[in-house]
Amino acid sequence: MYDPALLKDAPETFKSTGARFRELPGQVLTIQVAPEDCTGCALCVEACPAKDKSQVGRKAINMTPQPALRESEAANWEFFLSLPEVDRTSIAFNSIKNSQLLEPLFEFSGACAGCGETPYLKLMSQLFGDRSIIANATGCSSIYGGNLPTTPWTMNSDGRGPAWANSLFEDNAEFGLGMRLCLDKQVEYARELLPHFSSEVGDTLVDALLTAPQKSETDIAAQRERVVTLKERLQGLSGNTRAQDLLSLADVLVRKGVWIVGGDGWAYDIGFGGLDHVLASGHNVNVLVLDTEVYSNTGGQSSKATPRAAVAKFAARGKDMKRKDLGLIAISYGYIYVARIAMGSSDVQTLNAFLEAEAYNGPSLIIAYSHCIAHGFNLRKGLEQQKLAVQAGYWPLYRYNPDRIAEGKPAFILDSKGPSISLDKYAYNETRYRMLLQSDEARAEMLMRAAQEDVYQQWEVYRRLAQTTTIGTATDPTGLAV
Amino acid sequence: MDLTTTYLGLQLKNPLVASASTFTKKTDQAKRLEEAGLSAIVMHSLFEEQIIHESLELDHFLSHGTETFAEALTYLPDIGTYSIGPDAYIEQLAEVKQAVSIPVIGSLNGVSTGGWIHFAKEMEQAGADALELNIYFVPVDLEITSSQLEDAYIKLVSDIRQQISIPIAVKLSPFFTALPHFANRLVEAGANGLVFFNRFYQPDFDLEELEVYPNIMLSTPYEMRLPLRWIALLYGRINTDFALTSGIHSAEDAIKAMMAGAKVAMMTSALLRNGIQTAAEILEDMRIWLEEHEYESIQQMQGSMSQQAVAEPSAFERANYMKVLSSFGDGREMPHTAISSRIIHRTLSSSADDDPFWSS
Numbered sequence: 001m002y003d004p005a006l007l008k009d010a011p012e013t014f015k016s017t018g019a020r021f022r023e024l025p026g027q028v029l030t031i032q033v034a035p036e037d038c039t040g041c042a043l044c045v046e047a048c049p050a051k052d053k054s055q056v057g058r059k060a061i062n063m064t065p066q067p068a069l070r071e072s073e074a075a076n077w078e079f080f081l082s083l084p085e086v087d088r089t090s091i092a093f094n095s096i097k098n099s100q101l102l103e104p105l106f107e108f109s110g111a112c113a114g115c116g117e118t119p120y121l122k123l124m125s126q127l128f129g130d131r132s133i134i135a136n137a138t139g140c141s142s143i144y145g146g147n148l149p150t151t152p153w154t155m156n157s158d159g160r161g162p163a164w165a166n167s168l169f170e171d172n173a174e175f176g177l178g179m180r181l182c183l184d185k186q187v188e189y190a191r192e193l194l195p196h197f198s199s200e201v202g203d204t205l206v207d208a209l210l211t212a213p214q215k216s217e218t219d220i221a222a223q224r225e226r227v228v229t230l231k232e233r234l235q236g237l238s239g240n241t242r243a244q245d246l247l248s249l250a251d252v253l254v255r256k257g258v259w260i261v262g263g264d265g266w267a268y269d270i271g272f273g274g275l276d277h278v279l280a281s282g283h284n285v286n287v288l289v290l291d292t293e294v295y296s297n298t299g300g301q302s303s304k305a306t307p308r309a310a311v312a313k314f315a316a317r318g319k320d321m322k323r324k325d326l327g328l329i330a331i332s333y334g335y336i337y338v339a340r341i342a343m344g345s346s347d348v349q350t351l352n353a354f355l356e357a358e359a360y361n362g363p364s365l366i367i368a369y370s371h372c373i374a375h376g377f378n379l380r381k382g383l384e385q386q387k388l389a390v391q392a393g394y395w396p397l398y399r400y401n402p403d404r405i406a407e408g409k410p411a412f413i414l415d416s417k418g419p420s421i422s423l424d425k426y427a428y429n430e431t432r433y434r435m436l437l438q439s440d441e442a443r444a445e446m447l448m449r450a451a452q453e454d455v456y457q458q459w460e461v462y463r464r465l466a467q468t469t470t471i472g473t474a475t476d477p478t479g480l481a482v
Numbered sequence: 483m484d485l486t487t488t489y490l491g492l493q494l495k496n497p498l499v500a501s502a503s504t505f506t507k508k509t510d511q512a513k514r515l516e517e518a519g520l521s522a523i524v525m526h527s528l529f530e531e532q533i534i535h536e537s538l539e540l541d542h543f544l545s546h547g548t549e550t551f552a553e554a555l556t557y558l559p560d561i562g563t564y565s566i567g568p569d570a571y572i573e574q575l576a577e578v579k580q581a582v583s584i585p586v587i588g589s590l591n592g593v594s595t596g597g598w599i600h601f602a603k604e605m606e607q608a609g610a611d612a613l614e615l616n617i618y619f620v621p622v623d624l625e626i627t628s629s630q631l632e633d634a635y636i637k638l639v640s641d642i643r644q645q646i647s648i649p650i651a652v653k654l655s656p657f658f659t660a661l662p663h664f665a666n667r668l669v670e671a672g673a674n675g676l677v678f679f680n681r682f683y684q685p686d687f688d689l690e691e692l693e694v695y696p697n698i699m700l701s702t703p704y705e706m707r708l709p710l711r712w713i714a715l716l717y718g719r720i721n722t723d724f725a726l727t728s729g730i731h732s733a734e735d736a737i738k739a740m741m742a743g744a745k746v747a748m749m750t751s752a753l754l755r756n757g758i759q760t761a762a763e764i765l766e767d768m769r770i771w772l773e774e775h776e777y778e779s780i781q782q783m784q785g786s787m788s789q790q791a792v793a794e795p796s797a798f799e800r801a802n803y804m805k806v807l808s809s810f811g812d813g814r815e816m817p818h819t820a821i822s823s824r825i826i827h828r829t830l831s832s833s834a835d836d837d838p839f840w841s842s
């Protein structure tokens with residue numbers, strides 16, 4: 001979104017339209033495809049709601065053979081890159097529409113075309129990428145996230161972007177916690193040093209740096225400016241080792257978030273002990289589980305997230321156990337923010353979960369439904385399939401926010417409705433379920449019935465949770481408490 | 483009370499037959515159809531597309547993307563043997579046949595003649611007592627003429643006739659320009675029975691999403707009027723067994739089908755809506771109706787209200803609007819058949835001027 005005056009240098013075929021944002025009137029908007037990097041997954045076309053009034057098969061964005069457009073669109077892309085980004089402080093990004101004005105700091109990954117994981121990472125990078133530190137477990141996200149010598153993690157024109165590192169399967173949560181503890185220590189030391197330089201850098205600056213709320217983008221931008229001033233004023237004190245320490249630490253005075261990212265193989269299985277430990281520690285880390293329900297990167301091995309009735313390696317006759325409810329385990333602590341999301345079903349709920357998880361001053365866990373090549377269906381229909389998963393009640397959307405307990409409200413909010421289609425309507429669109437039907441029909445039916453039962457039971461548990469005000473502050477059932 | 487009938491040379495204990503539906507995908511449901519008293523079962527269809535498409539699709543998704551990362555050579559385990567589409571169908575047919583003692587009719591759904599039709603033979607070998615051929619084709623190609631299309635249908639029927647020796651019934655749609663002629667050709671090509679009519683699931687529009695979506699709705703009793711009329715018209719004129727499908731929801735509906743000339747009345751929607759047990763109630767109602775109205779048997783009433791048997795044969799040919807036209811004006815009465823043949827005569831002749839009806 002930009003000033004229409006900038007269009008005077010635009011290539012002939014560059015497209016734009018009036019932007020309809022109340023906060024920023026008079027601007028124009030362009031959604032531009034990078035023709036040479038597009039993988040052709042068509043998810044954007046599927047997701048686009050704008051249809052031509054006189055030819056409904058045509059949308060605002062359509063798939064079309066690349067060669068004819070390659071050169072003109074490449075020029076358009078070049079021009080597009082020259083346009084300024086929207087000022088992050090000029091608009092609240094708690095709506096989907098606004099959030100998509102933010103610059104993505106995750107782009108052109110090496111993931112499969114149509115990957116269900118990458119949209120979550122892109123959103124996360126848009127919202128918090130300029131002040132995030134990411135610990136990434138081994139798995140798909142570490143491969144497409146670090147297809148060296150390139151990386152899809154990038155930075156904005158100020159040189160800010162996520163700091164990213166990959167650790168092992170078995171210790172990624174701890175890896176992230178280490179980052180958090182270091183950051184905390186650095187912040188503590190920087191705050192300890194600051195008052196010693198009151199006279200050199202000024203009382204007001206020190207005071208402002210120490211008390212800045214840093215909640216909104218505006219707060220954070222203001223703090224960043226204070227840090228710039230602080231660094232300038234400290235430059236003069238080159239002989240002073242404590243001043244040098246503060247100079248090297250000054251940036252941590254801007255609030256940073258730690259994101260611990262991985263797949264279900266990591267979170268449910270191999271890294272679970274550590275994950276549980278880190279969540280239980282109460283430290284302020286955000287965990288994002290990209291849940292494909294199998295070990296995707298190594299070729300579709302069954303994990304504890306693999307659902308009943310699905311076929312996976314090591315579950316070739318169809319898994320005959322319920323998948324583990326990682327969210328419920330985390331909720332049982334009472335002080336962990338937990339959300340279960342599926343972008344294809346509700347992008348708004350997804351956005352809210354990210355914003356709340358990041359704002360929550362404690363451990364957060366987001367479990368994100370990620371359709372995958374290992375599910376065996378046309379990924380172009382990935383978002384549609386996510387919608388069906390939610391409609392079937394297989395993947396209920398919820399947010400458990402401990403902050404609501406203090407407000408006397410139910411901490412657990414169900415964001416989706418109860419099952420409205422049968423499970424097989426969703427499941428049998430996918431080869432992982434259907435292949436069992438085609439190889440052992442009786443067993444497939446037996447497992448599907450049991451899986452349907454799982455759905456009803458799970459819904460009943462969640463429905464009741466949503467009616468409970470709190471976990472952890474229930475009244476004394478014995479009446480014996482003093 | 484004698485409720486027996488014959489259909490495609492099969493002796494049936496009564497004229498109520500389960501038409502092709504999803505019930506037969508489960509053997510225990512097929513058994514329940516028998517327990518409810520239905521006299522024969524038509525299996526769900528084996529679709530031509532299914533035969534060709536399913537194996538290609540499975541292969542595609544089992545191998546899709548396996549070239550992308552060195553760490554994963556496949557994404558799904560190879561179970562080895564799959565019984566997709568046709569194999570599973572043939573197995574299920576054999577299982578249903580084993581489980582019930584009433585006749586089981588296989589159902590093949592397609593349009594082109596080709597490799598897939600050998601499944602007719604496999605159905606016969608699996609124990610099918612007859613084959614119902616559901617020829618389903620929506621002609622969207624501007625170049626295909628009605629006679630080419632009809633020729634293709636005829637070719638398909640005679641090709642299958644050569645493959646198998648069990649009886650064949652052809653299930654048709656009502657959308658043919660000259661249905662009697664075509665129906666007769668089908669019988670000459672080897673069909674032992676005609677099933678009138680296939681119902682089509684007409685797509686609907688979703689106005690919010692601007693999408694076309696398939697809208698599957700169960701039938702209403704009114705829908706039996708169309709097959710009722712055509713069976714009544716053709717009974718006794720084409721030497722074949724008629725089955726009436728679409729809109730049979732009560733004993734009265736089934737009795738009407740018999741009177742028009744059908745050998746059997748088929749049901750699906752009513753069983754889906756009210757449960758399989760409805761069939762038993764309908765049979766009981768039929769028995770009571772026959773008794774009250776002093777009929778001795780079903781066979782006695784079959785064809786009793788066909789066009790050849792009724793007092794006013796033109797009632798079957800009259801289109802609604804003709805009655806409206808003749809109900810006012812100069813009062814000149816003209817039999818409907820005379821009018822319609824004049825209209826055709828006029829259309830086929832080069833000029834209307836020499837036609838006495840139009841120039842008068």
Ligand SMILES: Cc1cc2nc3c(=O)[nH]c(=O)nc-3n(C[C@H](O)[C@H](O)[C@H](O)COP(=O)(O)O)c2cc1C
Nearest residue numbers: 501502503504526527616701727728729749750751
């Ligand atoms: C759920 C369902 C499945 C059906 N499957 C088939 C089929 O596989 N082959 C076929 O020829 N007709 C099929 N039919 C059509 C029925 O056999 C029948 O001709 C039609 O529903 C009209 O009869 P009714 O009014 O008794 O339902 C199906 C109908 C329904 C409702």
